[in-house]
Amino acid sequence: MSEALDPNPGSSKSFVALAKPFSPEDEAVLRESLKRCSPSTFEAAVQYRKTGNPEHVPAVVIGIIERFVEPDLRTKLKDADDDLRVVEDLGVDSLTMMEIVILVEEVLQVSINNDELRNLRTVGDVKTFIDCKIRGLPLPKPTKFLPIEHIGAIMPVQPPFLFLNEASVSSTAANGKYKITGQEFFLQGHFKDNPVMPASIMLEALGQLAVLYLLEGAPTEPGKIVGPNTIFFTGCEGVRAHRICRPGDLLSLSIKPKRMKMPLATFEGSIRVGQEKTVIAEEITMTFGFVDAPAPAAAAPAPASPPIPAPAPAGGSGPLNAALGGA
DSSP, X not given: OOOOOOSOTTOGGGOXXXXXXXXXXXXXXXXXXXXXXXXXXXXXXXXXXHHOOGGGHHHHHHHHHHHHSOGGGGGGGTTOOTTOBTTTTTOOOHHHHHHHHHHHHHHHTOOOOGGGXXXXXXXXXXXXXXXXXXXXXXXXXXXXXXXXXXXXXXXXXXXXXXXXXXXXXXXXXXXXXXXXXXXXXXXXXXXXXXXXXXXXXXXXHHHHHHHHHHHHTSOOOTTEEEOGGGOEEEEXXXXXXXXXXXXXXXXXXXXXXXXXXXXXXXXXXXXXXXXXXXXXXXXXXXXXXXXXXXXXXXXXXOOOOOOOOOXXXXXXXXXXXXXXXXX
C-alpha cells in the first residue's frame, strides 16, 4: 500500500514561522531593492518580512520575475499558468535568471545554490522551489516536459482518441495542451454544420492528463511503477462547463492530486482557453495499481583496448625508427 499523498506539502499548517524584527531601516533597504518592482510586490515583501507567512512569497517571486521581463512579455505573467516557461515563454536567459535569484535571496533572506537552479524551467518550478526553501521542506523533483512522441509512447490511450499535444508533469500537478483542429472524428456529428467539442470529450482529456500524472509523477513503492493497464475511470463530481469550444481553440488543461492511496486517486481539474474558464471538475477519481518496475538494461561492455606495442629495440626497424629515417 502506498502512503496517502498530501497534495499541499507546503500548506501553512506545516510551517512555523519565527518572524525576525523588521525595523524602519529594514523597510527602507527593502524599498530600495524593489524600487523597480510594482507596489504590490513591495507590500507582499513587507508582509512576508513582518509575519514570516509564506503565502506572500508567490506574489514576491512573480513581482521580481516581472521586473526582469521585457515589457511586452509582462502580460503573460498576469494570472499565468504555473507551466509558463521561464526561458521559452518569458525570454529569461541564464544571466538574467541569476539576477532574479540574487534579488530573491536578498528580499526573502534565503540562500540558493547555483546547482539548484538547473531544474527551474517554469514559473511553477520557481514558486515551488522558493516555497520549499522558505519552509525548509525537501525540494520536489523537477518538472518533466513531455512532447507528443513521449506521451504516445507511454499512454494506454492512442490516437485518434488521445487529446494531449504536449504536457508537463511535476510531483504536485500536471498541465497539458490540446488544440482543436476541426478534423476530429466526433465533430462530423457534433453538431451538424456547427462543430463543437463535446464537454464529455473535454473531461476525457482531463482524465488522460490524470493518467499521465499517475504514470510520470505519482509517488510509488520501491521497485514498483504504476501499470498503464491498471488505470480505469471510476467517477467524476462537481462538473461545470462554462464555455463552448470550437476548432482553432487551444485548451490549457490542469490537474492536481487531492487524495491518493492505492487503489484510488482523486484529482481536481480545470480547462481554460486563454484566460477564459472553460470546464471545472471538482473531483475525478481513478483506480490504479502497481506492477514491478522493468529491470534496468545492462550496460554494454566497453570495447577492449588495443594492445600497446612493445617499444622497438634501439637501432631496430620499428615505426619510430622508420619515421626518423633509421637514425
